[in-house]
Amino acid sequence: IDIVWSLVRRFDEPQKYKPFISECTLRGDLKVGTLREVNVKTGLPATTSTERLELLDDEQRVLGVKIVGGDHRLRNYSSVITVHPETIDGRPGTLLVETFTVDVPEGNTIEET
Template sequence: MGRLILGVLREVNVKSGLPATTSTERLELLDDKEHILGIKIVGGDHRLKNYSSILTVHPDVSEGRSGTLVVESFVVDIPVGNTKEETCYFVRALINCNLKSLSDVSERMAICPHSDM
């Protein structure tokens, strides 16, 4: 995998069933040592405006099993015609979808650690 550069854009095809199919994200923060990722959504066919998020990953133990705790915080403007509750519902659904995808990829990597995903 190539080195990621701050400011690089990525195009995301949204497959969540939410009312969006594309999103353009810009990498704002990346700290491999501290396990921090920050992005800002700069385009797409959704109504998210001025959305940015910080994702952190921490080792965790739950019920005696080691695992990973992922924390994501975000800020977003409420679009005209939406309520705060509607906007938060949409973002939480999107985050849950992203976390499910991250979990699936992580589990596949644990089973086949040397394959390219």
């Protein structure tokens, strides 16, 4: 669990665990309110996303992010990632849960979003 959290908590390096991100530039010092500019790999319907760190709790292993700009159709997008210890086939493991809320873009269905 500690190894997984050490990657997930890095608001400044999301490309370490999100393969669709090619680059990240940070504006701030990894505190709540810090902004990052993310470049997205080709093949997706966006190239950039500006995101704000909303929550970082090392004790509870929770990371909250809100998209505040970019060239995509995601409006009012926010996500929360939590990391939990989990037993898998009798062995210690890690469960990562990412939940999000977003407005469904015009012309899309909930399933497409």
